[in-house]
Amino acid sequence: MPILTYAGAAYEAAPEETVLDTLLRNGVAVANSCRAGACQSCLLRASQGPVPEAARRGLKSTLAEQGYFLSCACKPEADMVLEPAGGLEVAAAIESLERLSPTVMRVWIRTSEPLGHRAGQYLTLCRPDGLARSYSIANLPNEEMIELHIRRAPLGRMSGWLFDEARANDRIMVRGPAGDCFYTAGRPDQPLLLAGTGTGLAPLVGIAKDAIKQGHTGPIHLYHGALHPAGLYLRDELRALAAASPHFDYHPTVLEGGGDLIATGPLDQVVLGAHPKLSGWRGFVCGDPAIVNLLRRKFFLAGISSREIFADAFVEATVR
Ligand SMILES: Cc1cc2nc3c(=O)[nH]c(=O)nc-3n(C[C@H](O)[C@H](O)[C@H](O)COP(=O)(O)OP(=O)(O)OC[C@H]3O[C@@H](n4cnc5c(N)ncnc54)[C@H](O)[C@@H]3O)c2cc1C
Ligand code: FES
Structure with a gap:
């Protein structure tokens, strides 16, 4: 052997x-x-x-x-x-921590040098004790600042530390960016469909902002799914973005308890019900792995070429 x-x-x-x-x-x-x-x-x-x-x-x-x-x-x-894999990390520090909902924290990280990221890619946070976890980047390239949305995983080591112990100025290392889930210009009138649950919103909101900033002229539909309305964090920010951006639509969606402005139903059914024919579209799906795989398959069956579907499944460690 x-x-x-x-x-x-x-x-x-x-x-x-x-x-x-x-x-x-x-x-x-x-x-x-x-x-x-x-x-x-x-x-x-x-x-x-x-x-x-x-x-x-x-x-x-x-x-x-x-x-x-x-x-x-x-x-x-x-x-x-x-x-x-030493030498690939960049020194960084936590700039701020802001609760966006009971289970989601917005973490701003200041890196000692620009990472050269694209919104929607992910980086790996490496704690001094060797714990390493990957998180998607929600903000446009902005010098040394990185915006992450972290879901508190029950008994989760990195997310628990960020929620309960981490403070501004705590030092951490970051590696990356990595991944191909980001906006590329080239077909500015192509319809874009972005969908995900939970903190899968982080890369999707970054991709939508990037497309808007780059002058995308086709429709950009962002579907964010949660179990209940309380899980639809960033609602006000996204509604304001939609009001200010003529090509961008934000569709909050819940399994239970929706209302006038919030659709109710399984995310895939809400999305595909509104857009049954997707030939010629580009799709982005992020977040819970089971939902990512489901949406990916449904986007493909509705006509999006597999080359035009970009996905990041937030696969977690399994407890051993
Ligand atoms: C490409 C990529 C991008 C990602 N982007 C994001 C992102 O933007 N935002 C985000 O929130 N996450 C993201 N993730 C997930 C993230 O990397 C971590 O996996 C997640 O934060 C959990 O890490 P943790 O250390 O808190 O939990 P871990 O300690 O690794 O625990 C893993 C899982 O096991 C469960 N668990 C732990 N201990 C126990 C126990 N004793 N009994 C039962 N269950 C237990 C936890 O609840 C959790 O679900 C991404 C993952 C990938 C692969
Ligand atoms: S890619 Fe190897 S542990 Fe995640």
Whole structure:
């Protein structure tokens, strides 16, 4: 079986085991979260040995060329010499924390240098103790400031820390940006359909603002779903944006308790009921993985080309 050398020690991979699992099984601390290739928190670098293609999926080519790979997606094909992914993080500090609802916190992060992000991409917050979690970026590029919307996950380590303990000026490292869920100009009259639940709104609102700023002339429909009206955070801000932007429409949607200005029903049914034919549209879906997969499929079946559907599923760590 392949031998993995990490920090001078050698570990034998078990059959079908990923690099991450081999290291964790041997008590090596490696940051990780989704274990599904979605968050990039488990990044390592191979200085020797082949990296399987599956372990580079979604990585920037500049990172892949330097040997970086996703350890949760890497089943080694031969011996590898590994290093931590140090050097990719940028020093940062929490600028402010603002409750947007009982379960959502807006966190502004000030980075020591601009990340060069696009609204809708995600970054990885890395705490000094090694905990790493990825969050989508809600704001347009604005020098060193980054806006995140964080949902409090019950017993969640990073979100719990941000809600209960973190304070302005606390130091943190950030890595990224990553991901291709962002607005690109080119077809300014193409209709855009953005849909998601919970803090899936963060990237979607960023993408909508980017499209508006870049002069998009086609309709931009943003659907935000929640269980109840209390979960529809940023409602006033989004209504004001819609009032000020002739091409932008905001559609708050709940499963229960909607009213005149809030649609009631499952998000996919509300969206597809209003837009049954989507040929020629571009779609963006973010947030809860099950809803992202459902919307992605329904957008495709309604006519959006798979190349025109951009998605970020907020895959969380599973409790082990
Ligand atoms: C590309 C990407 C973008 C993302 N963007 C965002 C974003 O913009 N906003 C956002 O809020 N999230 C986002 N996420 C999710 C985020 O990365 C974290 O996974 C999330 O915040 C939970 O992290 P945590 O450390 O708080 O929870 P963890 O400690 O990692 O817990 C993971 C899950 O297990 C549950 N859990 C933990 N301990 C227990 C226990 N003892 N018993 C039962 N259940 C338990 C938690 O409730 C949680 O659901 C994104 C994820 C990805 C992959
Ligand atoms: S990408 Fe490997 S843990 Fe998320």
